[in-house]
Amino acid sequence: MALLNVQLLNGSTTTIDSTNASSGDTVSLGLVSNATLIVDGVNVDITSFAGVSGLSSTTLQVVNGANLTVSAQLASIGAGSTFNYQIGAGSSLTINAAAISVEVLQTAIVDFANAAGTGHFTYSPSTVLALPLSLVPTIVNVQNGDQVTVVGASSVTRVNDTITFNGVGLLGLGSVSYAIPPGATYSYNNTTDTLTFLTPCFLRGTMIATPAGEVPVEYLREGDLVLSLNHGAVAVKWIGSRTLDPKAMDKPRDELPVRFQAGAIAENTPHRDLFVSPDHCMFIDGALVPAKLLINGTTVTQPIILNPIDYFHVELEEHDVIWAEGAQAETYLDLGNRNVFLEPGVLQFTSQNAKAVKACYPFAYWGAAVDNARALLAEREPILGYGVEEAKAS
Numbered sequence: 143m144a145l146l147n148v149q150l151l152n153g154s155t156t157t158i159d160s161t162n163a164s165s166g167d168t169v170s171l172g173l174v175s176n177a178t179l180i181v182d183g184v185n186v187d188i189t190s191f192a193g194v195s196g197l198s199s200t201t202l203q204v205v206n207g208a209n210l211t212v213s214a215q216l217a218s219i220g221a222g223s224t225f226n227y228q229i230g231a232g233s234s235l236t237i238n239a240a241a242i243s244v245e246v247l248q249t250a251i252v253d254f255a256n257a258a259g260t261g262h263f264t265y266s267p268s269t270v271l272a273l274p275l276s277l278v279p280t281i282v283n284v285q286n287g288d289q290v291t292v293v294g295a296s297s298v299t300r301v302n303d304t305i306t307f308n309g310v311g312l313l314g315l316g317s318v319s320y321a322i323p324p325g326a327t328y329s330y331n332n333t334t335d336t337l338t339f340l341t342p343c344f345l346r347g348t349m350i351a352t353p354a355g356e357v358p359v360e361y362l363r364e365g366d367l368v369l370s371l372n373h374g375a376v377a378v379k380w381i382g383s384r385t386l387d388p389k390a391m392d393k394p395r396d397e398l399p400v401r402f403q404a405g406a407i408a409e410n411t412p413h414r415d416l417f418v419s420p421d422h423c424m425f426i427d428g429a430l431v432p433a434k435l436l437i438n439g440t441t442v443t444q445p446i447i448l449n450p451i452d453y454f455h456v457e458l459e460e461h462d463v464i465w466a467e468g469a470q471a472e473t474y475l476d477l478g479n480r481n482v483f484l485e486p487g488v489l490q491f492t493s494q495n496a497k498a499v500k501a502c503y504p505f506a507y508w509g510a511a512v513d514n515a516r517a518l519l520a521e522r523e524p525i526l527g528y529g530v531e532e533a534k535a536s
Contacts, residue, residue, distance in 0.1 A: 145170060150177035157182055178203065185209040205230035213238035225250040229261035231507045236264040237279060250279035254288045260505065262289035267310045267318055281320050292318050295335040343453035344466055345399050345417035350456065351465035359454045371463035371470060372502060382455035382474065388447050396420060398444050399451065400433035402469065405526055406441035406519060412467035419453055425463045425470035426518060429511035430503050438519055440528045461502045475501060
């Protein structure tokens, strides 16, 4: 491990990645007015801030699977300075409040806008009486699949749209509160100190390929064999289910099934209309792309449904791709939230165990992989009877 001295110049953007750092390195960060630091694909720990007496606005982006820990001692930061932490897809941020001064905590914002449902924020509250527990970073733009952990919490309570983690801080006598999206529901795991968000799932009636032919997903049981892309015939490890009432949804577009018209992906693929949850990833051209990113208004839509929706999850020994209505789709990826699948809900937070699980293929939330998948769907639109102008509009 090495100590990196990084000086952020006024108005500049500086990147820490594998070309100038190794995972496990520590960083001494010099702050000069408005600047951006990008931590790209490496694991680093900021152990000190050194700044100026005037106001400073610093943006720290954690992207491409990076893990940033902030346990920085304060040297000289002007009162009212701001710290905007932006978590990218598959990336995580840990803030150790015991090592951070009040000025840094009270102006910190943790933004999940670019996390695409795969970001993780861990907050370790201070056990020092001089540092009030109320001075916690503000969380904004959380999405389905994003994760928040408060270390040491023993329980959670909710009042309107505020979640309070209890039993934290000195002698476990304190609490930490965060605002959550209106209408969100959740499960709490007091072993991992976490709340947990929705994960991908299939709609009741979806036909899953098995060695003996296609079987409705709701008929599958633990031990039954299904066909997987990477391991052939594999036994089902676990089946989860949940029922959602569209009439009770605060944000229906976050939960209503996405419909892939028969033939939308390729000839006879899917061979029957396929319905999956918005965050369920389809395997297209080597990448896992969330269904919600493929909606085009023609062959991939999100119709309004008023009747209760039954969602099912299929887990194998390893995260894999299976055939649903003849299309390739991911299996359940264990994020530590099994206990919510017999309950209705809109949103949950997820477990710290998610750091240890491994996806079988890369997830794609933007860029070439998503563009390629959309282009493939666009090529199928005229074949399925949608006119050129109609396809362009979509």
